[in-house]
Amino acid sequence: MTTPVIPMRPSEETVKTLNLLVERIEANPGRLIDPKEMAEAGETIDVSNVLETLPDGLSQEDFVGILRLSMLTECATESYAAIFREGARVHDAPWLARFTDRTWVPDELSHASPFKAMLMSLGFSEAELDSEIADVQDARYDHCCGITPVELTAYGMIQEQLTDQWHGLVADLIKPVAPYAAHMANRVKARETQHLMWYREMTAILVAGKPDLLPLVADAILGFQMPGRQLLPELQGRALYWMPPLKADFTKVAKDLVRNFSEVAGSSRGSGELLTDVASRRGFSIGPIPIRMAKVILRQLGGLGYEVLGEAVRERVGLPVAWSNGNDEQGRRGFHWGLPGKIRSAARSQVAQRIDLRAVTGETTPRS
Ligand SMILES: [Fe+2]
Ligand SMILES: [Fe+2]
Secondary structure, three states, X not given: OOOOOOOOOOOXXXXXXXXXXXXXXXXXXXXXXOHHHHHHXXXXXXXXXXXXXXXXXXXXXXXXXXXXXXXXXXXXXXXXXXXXXXXXXXXXXXXXXXXXXXXXXXXXXXXXXXXXXXXXXXXXOHHHHHXXXXXXXXXXXXXXXXXXXXXXXXXXXXXXXXXXHHHHHHHHHHOOOOHHHHHHHHHHHHHHHHHHHHHHHHHHHHHHHOHHHHHHHHHHHHHOOOOHHHHOHHHHHHHHHHOOOOOOOHHHHHHHHHHHHHHHHOOHHHHHHHHHHHHHHHOOOOOXXXXXXXXXXXXXXXXXXXXXXXXXXXXXXOOOOOOOOOOOHHHHHOOOOOOOHHHHHHHHXXXXXXXXXXXHXXXXXXXX
């Protein structure tokens, strides 16, 4: 089988929209973190009391590991930025280079500081932490996924979502006895939310301009790995075991992933196509019948089959079935044409009940 050739180049109209978005972001980047503000706040970022209040399943060593993972993942900004710059250069996407250099990098460079301060409150010396940071910054980083702009922005979207969730878990853990430290972790979390929304919008604009790019989004979803898997394998490997005592809500993770994938795909039909592609390549079924057969049936049903499937996945995670990201003609026209509403909703619910969420999220969620 030959790989289909996908015309990568976005239209002039799409590039114009992306440039406008980058300009809009620069004009209103939101509230950045200034590391000096921690010194000036007059509040303590000391987390030593947390050591005495850890939940079952988390040792003091685990807590230190959690903070080290947070700090060290954040400090490797330049390694990730180099990949985005390279993709922007090779694929002639100055808008992405500009966003990376002027907005994303300066913002990210401030994110390690609260976690470094927390570790210092536990007795680690600044020199010791700086040396760990330098080791990670000097380590070789090979990116997991492709470097076309749409793969990079889709990767950025997933990575920001998972980092956002992680900082929220850390903030919740420390909040009862270290409220200021929790506040700073939540400040970092809020930046990641902002980044997630920007990358999601960029990806949606690229896909709206060229729907043929959806398989590349699927590639990014399938190939995705947290950068820590490579830069900090020991700590990143333990993160999965820390998630349950940190009270990670896997249903919410799945819901957020589906919401983001839907936004990027632009319509129920696009979501259905994207999620079928992802599920089949992961070897999962996403309905009551084997994926190969499902694909044949979906092809025969045409757009309608994918639409119902896209809606079923949203129903499965508790998202509203009717939605639109505003980029899609079909989405604007309405959601229930072509098949009587009752039959459609019954079919959708039938499928929804049998969807294994790992088809969508990979192994980040337990078996449902
Ligand atoms: Fe960050
Ligand atoms: Fe970020």
